[in-house]
Amino acid sequence: MNLALWIGAGLLAVVALTGGISKTFVPREKLAAVQGGGWTADAGAGFVKTLGVLELLAAVGLILPAAVGIAPVLAPVTAVCWVLLMAGAMITHGRRGESLYVVLNLVYLVLAAFVAWGRFGPESFIG
Secondary structure (H helix, E strand, O other): OHHHHHHHHHHHHHHHHHHHHHHHHOOHHHHHHOOOOHHHHHOOHHHHHHHHHHHHHHHHHHHHHHHHOOOOOHHHHHHHHHHHHHHHHHHHHHHOOOHHHHHHHHHHHHHHHHHHHHHHOOOOOOO
8 A cells, every 4th residue: 555655646746747847947828839738828827837836846745755754744735735736627627628638637636635545544654
């Protein structure tokens, strides 16, 4: 179970890092031209960059606290925050009729919920 939770957190961290880098450092206009990035055309540049920074923080928060043993409760808290972020992403893509991205975000949401449940419950770092 512990290994599955680490793998889940690692996969989510890679997704968060990739999305965070692109939203933080790629111009909004270029993101809007990429498949699945059309929503950025309707969002402000500051909002897109803020989401990118939050995703970068999530990538760190899913792994680093538990790996170094300093405030490891931040790992499942970050997973809960990722669930909320993915719910928002599902709503956004759903409104745009992008069902493939709704399903993809649902997969990330379920994986984050699994990590949160596992780290708050049976494989807690603090229990």
